[in-house]
Amino acid sequence: MIRDVLSPFTAWKNLFREPVTIKDPLNERPGSARYRGFHQNDLDKCIGCGTCETICQNGAIDMLPVDGVPAKLGDSGLRPRIDYGRCCWCALCVDVCMTGSLTMSNEYKWIESDPDKYLYMPGVDKKHWDNAELGYRRHEERHLSPGDRVDMPELHAEERIGSFIEMVKGYDIAQAQLEADRCVSCGLCIASCPAHMAIPDYIKAVRNGDYERGVQLLYETNPFSQVCGRVCTHCCESACAARHEGDPIAIRWLKRHIIDQVPQERILQLIGKPAAPTGKKVAIVGAGPAGLTTAFDLARLGHAVTVFEAQAAGGGMTRYGIPEYRLPYDALDRDIAVITAMGVEIKYNHRVGTDISMQQLETDYDAVVLAIGLHQGRSTRIPGSDHPQVRKAVDLLRQITTGEKIDVPKSMVVIGGGNVAMDIARSMARLQMQQYGEIRVTLTALEDKAHFLADPVEVKESIEEQINILDSRGPQACVIDADGKLLGLKTWKVLSIFDEDRRFAPKYDPADEQIHEGKMIVEAIGQMADVSLLGDALTEKLEWNRGRIQIDPNGRTSEHWLWSAGDCVKGPDVINAVADGHRVATSIHCVLTQQEAKI
Amino acid sequence: MSEASIERLKSKTTLKEILAVATEFERTARDFYTALAPKVQKNIRYLVQELAEEEQRHYDLFTQLAERTDLEQQLQVEVERPVSDHKFSDCIHLPDLGEQPDDQAVLQYALMREHAAMEQYHSLAQSTESGPIHDLFLFLANEETKHKNELEKVYYETVHSGGV
Amino acid sequence: MFELDRSQYPQKKPDGTLDIDLSSGKYLKLWQGPQHPGITGNMAIELTVCGDEVVEGKTHVGYLHRGFEKLMERRTFMQCFPIVCRICVPEPDFNEYCYAAAVEELAGLEVPEMANWIRTLILEMGRINSYLMYLGGQAGALGLGVIGQWTTYVRDLMLDRFEELTGARIYHMFILPGGVRDRLPEGFAGRMEKALQEIESTLGDVEKVMFHNAVFKKRTVGVGVIEAGWVDSYGITGPNARAAGVAKDVRKDQPYLVYPELDFELVTGKDSDIYARADVRRRDLLLSVDLIRQILAKMPKTGEVMAKLPNVLHWKIPRGETYVRGECSRGEYGYYLVTDGSGYPRRVNVRGPSYTHSIALFERMVINANISDVAALLVSLHTYPPEIER
DSSP states (O other), X not given: OHHHHHGGGGGGGGXXXXXXXXXXXXXXXXXXXXXXXXXXXXXXXXXXOOHHHHHOTTOOEEEEXXXXXXXXXXXXXXXXXXXXXXXXXXXXXXXXXXXXXXXXXXXXXXXXXXXXXXXXXXXXXXXXXXXXXXXXXXXXXXXXXXXXXXXXXXXXXHHHTTSOOOSBOOOOHHHHHHHHHTOOOOOHHHHHSTTOOOHHHHHHHHHTTOHHHHHHHHHXXXXXXXXXXXXXXXXXXXXXXXXXXXXXXXXXXXXXXXXXXXXXXXHHHHHOOOOOOOSOEEEEEOOSHHXXXXXXXXXXXXXXXXXXXXXXXXXXXXXXXXXXXXXXXXXXXXXXHHHHHTXXXXXXXXXXXXXBOHHHHHHHOSEXXXXXXXXXXXXXXXXXXXXXXXXXXXXXXXXXXXXXXXXXXXXXXXXXXXXXXXXXXXXXXXXXXXXXXXXXXXXXXXXXGGGOSSOHHHHHHHHHTTOEEEOSEEEXXXXXXXXXXXXXXXXXXXXEEEOTTSOEEEEEEEEEEEEEEOSEEEEOXXXXXXXXXXXHHHHHXXXXXXXXXXXXTTSBOSSTTEEEOSHHHHOSXXXXXXXXXXXXXXXXXXXXXXXXXXX | OOHHHHHHHOSEEEHHHHHHHHHHHHHHHHHHXXXXXXXXXXXXXXXXXXXXXXXXXXXXXXXXXHHOSXXXXXXXXXXXXXXXXXXXHHTTSOOOOOSSOOHHHHHHHHHHHXXXXXXXXXXXXXXXXXXXXXXXXXXXHHHHHHHHHHHHHHHHHHHTOSOO | OOGGGSOOOSOBOTTSSBOOOGGGXXXXXXXXXXXXXXXXXXXXXXXXXETTEEEEEEEEOOTTOOOHHHHHTTSOTTTTHHHHGGGOSSSTHHHXXXXXXXXXXXXXXXXXXXXXXXXXXXXXXHHHHHHHHHHHHHHHHTTOHHXXXXXXXXXXXXXXXXXXXXXXXXXXXXXXXXXXXXXXXXXXXXXXXXHHHXXXXXXHHHIIIIITOHHHHHHHTTSSOOOTTHHHHHTOOTHHHHTTTOOOOHHHHSOOTTGGGSOOOOOOOSSOSHHHHHHHHHHHHHHHXXXXXXHHHHSOSSOOOBOOOOOGGGOOOOSEEEEEEEEETTEEEEEEEEEOXXXXXXXXXXXXXXXXXXXXXXXXXXXXXXXXXXXXHXXXXXXXXXXTOO
């Protein structure tokens, strides 16, 4: 008991202790290395994807435009503004950041008399902690950001090289859902897509397994989902937020997955019947993606559409330029069948300019659309390039599609480093394999491997298929012997293609000369539109813009009855052609209904 | 052997002569392109017209030079005839591009011309002492190089397009 | 022992309710709280007194209602994570752990071993914080102000460790569904050991000044007795039950995380009065110090800290329900989670021990208490109002 009375007095010993408090905590007490203090944002790394805004459960983040940060491909131009009246410093925004631009400093003191100041944009509103080295960073393993892309099952090189069977197998449902799960729905892709497809929404449809909704979304912006799901140039994937630290979402494959899941009859039911006939007639020259998209849109609006196609089947370059192993003809046929089901009449084997003149179309129809693509190959015009065994890639590809007999050479050289060059090299390699059991295709490109125009995937697959790809080789002459037989291609080493201003100015090293053996040489360097169908009078009447027909932003030419769309005015790209088709269809519909109103 | 060819065989020439040849070079080119323009299809006419305009600009430049009195002295100076001279003056002769040349043929011809001119002025610049004349040739070489570069870009965009 | 000295007021009516006639002039209504030094946080007690004796006590809560359980029904599973810690301010980590464990169970996630060790470490650190706060509060309720100063100082050392480990001092937000955010920082164990030594030394002082203190004993021994029989009928858990000799502890009864790999004995008392409860908590605190040392010695040095998560922006969890519990400084802490296959929880129910202790049990215990003991009695139940009203 006495102990209990005395013991408390031991507290007096503390009289002689130093105080434990920090004298000047404002200056002497920095936050720890992981401290979740005020935000920092590296404006150059930030892409304005808004994933931080999405995950913030307090609604403390708003994405706002900033002066001097323009929107561009893969960057919305918006930057996060944080409301420190709402922020709870949970750092989920940092963890989920797709580029790692958003971090937190270890600074935690901020005194202000104006409460509105606490609405601030890290990185934009300069603060003394902007360059603080300590503070919370996203874990290097990126716990909350999406993981790796689901590999697309494909035929191996040995399996595919002997035939034209489609090499990409397509995702199954489980794989597609895994891949769709990676999407953060930021929507940067929508802006990048020429047709502005509702990409995050249809990816969501994949996640939810709601493929019918997916098909409806696809058809809202693109009647060529079979085609684009396989061969689209997918600008969307180069805008994807996920590409910054890993592979972009396989948007193209997911599109194909949706369309693969829904039977053709159901697709027709889902998109419904076209509108009542308007009595207006539209002629479209060329049944490629641009022409048929225009046709689809106009037919759905009730206009009577006739498409004139010089070839025996529709699809344009997607059929006659893209090999079957990339885009099987039946997939293309399914897309076209939906379009014809809307009442579009396609007159095959009708070459405008020969079978029917442009003047005739002008007289017979309320509007005419020129969507003739780029079907003429360019030549290098090097010495010997007029030899009959020197061919153009587009012509040869067309022959392969139509099934014409081709004299397959045992060895050949392809000039060009673009996708068309890869297409013809790989197609011919397959034919060589079928006929001779071995492949001897050499491909020479001006560009070095790092600057190839072809898709990196195409290059990789070509190499897998034993195509001998030689980069930085400038063609000098086609070597022909005394009997007029083609021996091969002479090339010089390319030292540089572009000057310091990125202008084309090839420099060769004549000392490094090589002759590549080939009984055939295929030029795949470029294409142009065959505008001879216009006739001299119309050619002279039309306004031109640097070699192409001049069009206004809606695709209308200087002639009031004529519109033009697709590759022939915009350069080669399927999805651009589709977008162009929509634009032209809208413009025509507008003009036709205005005429109606006047009467 | 024509008079011009004999002239060419001489190893020395004066600047005045060189400038005269250059002026002639630009004038014939301008006339050639101007005459060609209506003959080609309208879709590539822009190309020929642009070339004619460019040559006219060069021609104006040379005429102005000839009228400058301050250069009179220097113009009489003899210089070594450059190796490229032969190729250069050959260009004065009009080529045969056929009735209706296409864009690629026009561009190839124009490129060849510009290349010859560029080489000519470069070697002239090298064979003159530094001074106003040297600077003049450098300037001309630079002009032609710029024009050639522009043309090469147009060539690449025209011919090597659609290849993707 | 004091029970017998107390009056038998109030008398009961035949139907068993209390016979209190406020107009008789015999009784007085007295409010303690919501602003009152003798109350633990944002709640109030409505006392009916007769002289200095409490004849009835009613608790009033709702001053801190933020509707977290409801908020979570409109947030994705990952978005709920920064919310849950706010349900208990002084010891938030149990919310993070229970919520994460419930989500992981329903989503079928396997948490890496490293994360389990770090989670256990954090929970024990949180327990120390909570007890240190309690000791200061318990002593303060009886006028021993100096104890609070000491425990606040050593608690600050623990907060420093929290700050360097988790990046925050109070709301740590470190235990995510799937694991924990990061590994221990370099040199953490050494700095932790220093803090633990300081805590032990301070606790020695506390023992001398608080527990061997005639005044403290006089005010607490025999006061506020919880009968062992009440434990089950009132749902009493944690030190409140252990001080009554009932060895209840989720860490032993239903071991979770890495507790099976730690060597420890439950701390129990027998007198079940305020003094006994304070003493059990002091000894439990020392047990936590020991457990932290064991964890730091035994835990793996490398390893993953997070399971592979699906994309958290649209994470859907299959239909299911579960109840996950753990032993916090006040007793059993539990999360009942129901999912319906969507991206949001269908229902989250938080079982905080403070609810049973500070409402049902307290209202029972306050009857016949002296007014001057009410504060000490309430503090001795160690309740945190935020978790009463989620």
